[in-house]
Amino acid sequence: MTRVLLVAPAFHGYGESIAGALRRVGHDVILHAYDANETLASKVRTKLVHELPSRFGSRSGELARKRTLTARAVAAVVAGRPDVVVTVKGDALGADYWEALDASGARQLLWLYDELARMDLDDDVLASRPSIVSYSPQDVAALRERGLRAGHVLDAFDHTIPFTPAPGDEVVFIGARYPDRTRLLLGLHERGVPVRAYGRDWSRHPVDRARTWELSRPDVPSARGVDRPTAYGLTAGAVAALNSHTNQDGFTMRTFELPGTGSLQLIDRPDVDTLYEPGREVLVFTDVDDLAGLCERARADRTWARAIAERGRSRTLAEHTFDHRIPLLEDAWA
Structure with a gap:
């Protein structure tokens, strides 16, 4: 059984969907939602401490948040002892995270479900990734032109989420x-x-x-x-x-x-x-x-x-x- 550490944004729970699909084929999966704000207090803190300074032209809050998220992700890599690490997006994480990945000896995959132009991913980090997949055909072509290992993987639907149709006329x-x-x-x-x-x-x-x-x-x-x-x-x-x-x-x-x-x-x-x-x-x-x-x-x-x-x-x-x-x-x- 392969031990997979999935490091993904909390955005809409897509990390849970990916983790579920990995588990269904037999992988042992640890999900680390690297930017999750699980309590009201943490959400308020993010707004006031990390986002508010940027409204006045300061990057202090943004940089402090990046340090916090990076430290948590590094701890997840060290504690997880994974065979494989799949990082989804990851542009909110600093250099220490990528160095921890390289030092772990785990196989790595960077999965991008947004265009690179919309992300703040350091070019040196991108160039040093052993394997990348993206939903963007244009980004895949550009990465391959640079000699990087890149593949095209489409987004998807999570068919396991239960829902009740709400009939309407809109x-x-x-x-x-x-x-x-x-x-x-x-x-x-x-x-x-x-x-x-x-x-x-x-x-x-x-x-x-x-x-x-x-x-x-x-x-x-x-x-x-x-x-x-x-x-x-x-x-x-x-x-x-x-x-x-x-x-x-x-x-x-x-x-x-x-x-x-x-x-x-x-x-x-x-x-x-x-x-x-x-x-x-x-x-x-x-x-x-x-x-x-x-x-x-x-x-x-x-x-x-x-x-x-x-x-x-x-x-x-x-x-x-x-x-x-x-x-x-x-x-x-x-």
Whole structure:
């Protein structure tokens, strides 16, 4: 049995999903969520001590947090005595962590499910990694051009998370707020399409305004952020769910989660045809008018929409769960 230390962000519990898939094929897995704030006190401390100084141009809080996270991750490596260490992203960790990895003698894999351009990963660290996988085909190509061992591993859906569909008559979006997403949702709302955006960037709740250091919100119906089981239920019961990419060449988790939950996915990427069949398993839109038309048809013809969603779910369960990605990880760390 291989002892795997999985060092991953706490973000939406994806580390738990990866750990579960590794365990299902027989690995002994230790999960270290390196940036987890497990108590209210720790969350408040992160805001006041680590994030607040950056609002005034100081990096003191950011650097202090990096030192803390790095020390915890180093301790996890030393205590875990792993055969393999899989680091997911890892750009919040300092040089001491990577040195501890190299000194451990464990096989290593760096898994990136974000573009390098969006990360703060030291180039010397990147160049010294023995094996890297990324969801970004462009990053994989660039890394290979540099002579690094790099492979392409898609994001995935966790089919083991239980959820209850929440039937509704809205088109939903769950995720961060970016200008293109705001434009699309405003456009739908202005055209009379019932929509709702979920997430702290959209929510008008005073706690979310404080958490995001921002008071203004776009004129889009919104709600607070939700955990993954709730998100899966909302998308499963919605008329349709929007998946909008922002300067991304990789396909996000939502690409697989939406059809995986049985939702009708509306996606802005025609190249999704390498994964799903547009028109039969997902719907691709080109602009806000096209998107509005698809939304209205989905509302008017639920049988049509449900048939597409069910075919998308079948394809996801057959090809795009985390279990399907594990053999690629095992090959990459070998």
